[in-house]
Amino acid sequence: MLTGAAAAGHAALASVDDDAITLRRALRKSRRREQWRAAALVLPLFVFLAACFVVPIGAMLARGVIDTDVARILPTVTAALKSWNGSGLPAESAYQALIADIRAARGAGTLASAATRLNYDEPGFRTLLFATGRQLPDELTAPARETLIGIDPKWGERDTWAAMRRAGGPVTDFYLLAALDLQRDADNSITGAPPEQRVFRDVLGRTLWISAMVTLICLLLGYPVAYVIAAQPPGRAGVLLFLVLLPFWTSLLVRTVAWVVLLQKEGVLNSLFMSLGLVHEPLKMIYNRFAVYVAMVHVLLPFMVLPLYSVMRGIPPSYVRAASSLGAKPFTAFRRVFVPQTLAGIGAGCLMVFIQALGYYITPALVGGAEDQMISYFIAFYASRTVNWGMAAALSIMLLTATLLLYAVYNRMVGVDRMRLG
Amino acid sequence: MKTSEPIVRFVGVEKSYDGITRVVDDLDLDIERGEFLTLLGPSGSGKTTTLMMLAGFEAPTGGQILLEGKSLSHMPPHQRNIGMVFQNYALFPHMSVAENIGFPLSVRAVAAADLAARVERALDMVQLAGFGDRRPAQLSGGQQQRVAVARALVFEPKLILMDEPLGALDKQLREQMQLELRRLHQRLAVTMVYVTHDQSEALTMSDRIAVFHRGRIQQLDTPKQMYEYPRSAFVARFIGENNRLEGSTESTADGRCTIRIRNSETRIEGTLVEPVQDGGAVTVSLRPERVQIHVAGHTIGARRGCSLAGTLREIVYLGDHVRARVALDGSEDFTVKRPISEAHAIPDVGAAVEMQWQPEHCRVFAQEN
Ligand SMILES: Nc1ncnc2c1ncn2[C@@H]1O[C@H](COP(=O)(O)OP(=O)(O)OP(=O)(O)O)[C@@H](O)[C@H]1O
Numbered sequence: 162m163l164t165g166a167a168a169a170g171h172a173a174l175a176s177v178d179d180d181a182i183t184l185r186r187a188l189r190k191s192r193r194r195e196q197w198r199a200a201a202l203v204l205p206l207f208v209f210l211a212a213c214f215v216v217p218i219g220a221m222l223a224r225g226v227i228d229t230d231v232a233r234i235l236p237t238v239t240a241a242l243k244s245w246n247g248s249g250l251p252a253e254s255a256y257q258a259l260i261a262d263i264r265a266a267r268g269a270g271t272l273a274s275a276a277t278r279l280n281y282d283e284p285g286f287r288t289l290l291f292a293t294g295r296q297l298p299d300e301l302t303a304p305a306r307e308t309l310i311g312i313d314p315k316w317g318e319r320d321t322w323a324a325m326r327r328a329g330g331p332v333t334d335f336y337l338l339a340a341l342d343l344q345r346d347a348d349n350s351i352t353g354a355p356p357e358q359r360v361f362r363d364v365l366g367r368t369l370w371i372s373a374m375v376t377l378i379c380l381l382l383g384y385p386v387a388y389v390i391a392a393q394p395p396g397r398a399g400v401l402l403f404l405v406l407l408p409f410w411t412s413l414l415v416r417t418v419a420w421v422v423l424l425q426k427e428g429v430l431n432s433l434f435m436s437l438g439l440v441h442e443p444l445k446m447i448y449n450r451f452a453v454y455v456a457m458v459h460v461l462l463p464f465m466v467l468p469l470y471s472v473m474r475g476i477p478p479s480y481v482r483a484a485s486s487l488g489a490k491p492f493t494a495f496r497r498v499f500v501p502q503t504l505a506g507i508g509a510g511c512l513m514v515f516i517q518a519l520g521y522y523i524t525p526a527l528v529g530g531a532e533d534q535m536i537s538y539f540i541a542f543y544a545s546r547t548v549n550w551g552m553a554a555a556l557s558i559m560l561l562t563a564t565l566l567l568y569a570v571y572n573r574m575v576g577v578d579r580m581r582l583g
Numbered sequence: 584m585k586t587s588e589p590i591v592r593f594v595g596v597e598k599s600y601d602g603i604t605r606v607v608d609d610l611d612l613d614i615e616r617g618e619f620l621t622l623l624g625p626s627g628s629g630k631t632t633t634l635m636m637l638a639g640f641e642a643p644t645g646g647q648i649l650l651e652g653k654s655l656s657h658m659p660p661h662q663r664n665i666g667m668v669f670q671n672y673a674l675f676p677h678m679s680v681a682e683n684i685g686f687p688l689s690v691r692a693v694a695a696a697d698l699a700a701r702v703e704r705a706l707d708m709v710q711l712a713g714f715g716d717r718r719p720a721q722l723s724g725g726q727q728q729r730v731a732v733a734r735a736l737v738f739e740p741k742l743i744l745m746d747e748p749l750g751a752l753d754k755q756l757r758e759q760m761q762l763e764l765r766r767l768h769q770r771l772a773v774t775m776v777y778v779t780h781d782q783s784e785a786l787t788m789s790d791r792i793a794v795f796h797r798g799r800i801q802q803l804d805t806p807k808q809m810y811e812y813p814r815s816a817f818v819a820r821f822i823g824e825n826n827r828l829e830g831s832t833e834s835t836a837d838g839r840c841t842i843r844i845r846n847s848e849t850r851i852e853g854t855l856v857e858p859v860q861d862g863g864a865v866t867v868s869l870r871p872e873r874v875q876i877h878v879a880g881h882t883i884g885a886r887r888g889c890s891l892a893g894t895l896r897e898i899v900y901l902g903d904h905v906r907a908r909v910a911l912d913g914s915e916d917f918t919v920k921r922p923i924s925e926a927h928a929i930p931d932v933g934a935a936v937e938m939q940w941q942p943e944h945c946r947v948f949a950q951e952n
């Protein structure tokens with residue numbers, strides 16, 4: 162049984178609870194108002210970003226999964242193949258539909274687009290389509306299936322039809338799989354690409370590896386530089402920082418070409434080494450991995466130095482002094498007190514260098530060999546050389562995914578809010 | 584306290600940063616074992632520099648510093664075993680409070696169990712038990728200050744240096760921390776060297792005070808001596824409140840002199856602190872609390888030369904005491920400070936008044952140049 166006092170106590174507790182809830186609600190409300198106000202301020206920028214950044218890039222990336230060419234140009238056969246279960250050969254109606262579609266497409270002059278798309282999946286498909294188109298009789302004298310197989314026995318193979326069905330859209334994972342050296346077989350299950358066609362895993366791995374190495378070298382070179390600059394009196398630090406930024410005054414292309422001049426076989430360095438008698442025949446310093454590292458580190462180093470400098474500048478000398486007054490040897494003080502406080506800068510610098518390195522194109526293209534090309538080279542290759550937008554987009558998606566993953570990992574480990582960029 | 588040899592000796596120490604001016608000039612200073620010594624002086628007088636030379640972060644450009652008889656010239660800071668509390672505390676932001684305090688022990692390779700126990704004890708000592716897991720940023724200013732003190736004490740150095748450790752705290756917390764530091768000092772019997780430019784802090788905390796001015800020690804004394812018997816115009820001005828009168832000596836005898844106040848015919852008598860030529864320019868210093876005030880003509884038993892006449896301009900009530908501002912002819916205003924118990928005896932504003940004092944409280948210095 163409750164005594165009066167206890168009951169009063171309970172009532173008081175309950176009212177405290179009520180009070181707390183009201184207070185919390187009021188707090189949330191006032192916060193929300195602030196958030197809306199803040200949102201209104203960033204709205205113009207948001208619209209700009211959406212219009213000039215998200216939409217075009219989104220449209221480009223969408224090409225990696227959208228697949229409508231074949232369905233548009235060969236519509237009836239695409240529809241007919243939807244009901245094909247994939248085993249055996251399609252029904253006679255599918256063959257008839259194909260003949261009708263090819264005739265229509267030849268008439269409209271659009272067959273080439275569909276042929277290109279099918280050829281990506283099944284080499285030889287372009288020839289097959291065009292030859293078939295040319296040899297189709299005006300009047301069918303036999304069933305459509307026999308006629309087509311008569312023109313080319315490939316029409317009697319399941320793989321041919323499976324490829325056609327896979328290209329039916331409207332979305333496809335063909336490009337994405339291809340970017341990982343995977344493909345779908347006639348049974349629609351994922352298998353590895355034939356060994357001689359496997360390139361992209363290597364390319365992706367190489368891209369990550371080169372970027373990681375460049376980041377590491379930048380860190381090893383940039384950390385002492387930033388340390389020295391941060392330790393200077395403000396005036397001199399400004400001059401040194403200006404020197405660090407000086408390369409930005411010339412274009413990336415010029416800086417890269419300068420390395421060609423320096424490193425090539427009859428280049429400045431080789432002439433110097435030869436005349437000094439250090440080497441007897443020219444060193445191979447260009448069109449290899451070495452040249453890629455040198456040139457990329459050169460270009461990206463400022464992006465490492467700046468955030469490191471900015472973080473180091475904010476660390477008062479009293480910390481390291483305190484550490485040594487407490488008995489830490491200079492290196493211990495550096496390692497246990499100074500370096501941990503620069504972690505945010507290390508993270509920011511590495512992230513900036515690594516992400517930029519991932520997308521590097523011109524530098525490896527100019528000073529690297531065939532085995533040193535990174536993923537952007539292939540994106541450019543597909544986008545401008547072969548106009549295979551699907552493949553270019555799929556590789557871009559890979560690149561973007563790698564970047565975002567990395568960003569997420571960084572955010573998890575260091576916290577993006579602690580990033581200081583300069 | 585004078586029984587053993589000093590723990591630290593500065594012998595003719597000099598320091599110049601630019602090769603032109605000496606920031607510390609010919610410094611001779613003995614720091615006694617176990618004392619609380621305060622370096623007091625205006626901004627830029629070389630206090631921090633002196634401390635930094637002792638800690639090993641700046642090298643003297645001349646002279647020698649001895650720690651327990653050994654020269655410190657070639658000993659790097661981390662071997663000196665001197666605890667130091669910095670003005671901004673310099674707590675390592677990436678370490679917890681316990682890790683901060685444990686740092687000096689871990690670099691000395693103290694075993695983990697022992698280390699934890701000593702950190703616990705240090706936290707207790709500064710009344711922060713239970714705060715070990717926090718980050719420094721999660722502590723208030725006063726708490727951070729205590730962590731810094733605990734960290735400087737935990738490895739049991741014989742000497743602790745503090746550079747304006749209370750500078751960032753508000754007045755109340757400051758006064759509380761002053762008492763705590765003082766208590767810690769008494770309990771641990773360590774030698775503390777404390778830098779401040781707050782004279783009242785120096786007076787409340789120190790065994791001895793060294794007043795710095797332009798890189799030189801002006802006077803080294805106990806707080807009481809320093810306050811009652813400043814030995815130069817600078818020290819008199821710097822410590823405590825002062826009424827300053829400019830004038831010139833007319834005659835001197837037995838350490839006494841007659842001074843003619845500048846721009847007036849008034850003559851007063853004072854005690855000579857420094858030797859001054861006859862007719863030399865002098866500064867007279869009178870503590871406001873040593874001066875009595877009466878309605879003119881009502882003074883009783885004033886000695887000749889120990890009084891001044893003026894007009895009472897203002898009375899300010901300050902709770903525990905009352906301040907009266909008196910206009911003198913030809914000089915700056917004169918302040919009189921009376922305990923609240925005598926407030927009723929102070930004349931009304933506007934009255935002609937007379938002020939009087941004991942001759943030993945009127946101290947005469949050579950004028951500062
Ligand atoms: N690292 C330095 N380089 C050059 N000059 C310095 C340096 N440190 C101090 N100084 C100069 O030396 C003089 C004394 O400085 P110091 O820091 O010792 O003064 P302080 O008595 O501690 O003053 P404060 O009360 O303002 O802290 C000042 O004029 C200052 O400008």
Ligand SMILES: [Mg+2]
Nearest residue numbers: 630631632746
């Ligand atoms: Mg100072």
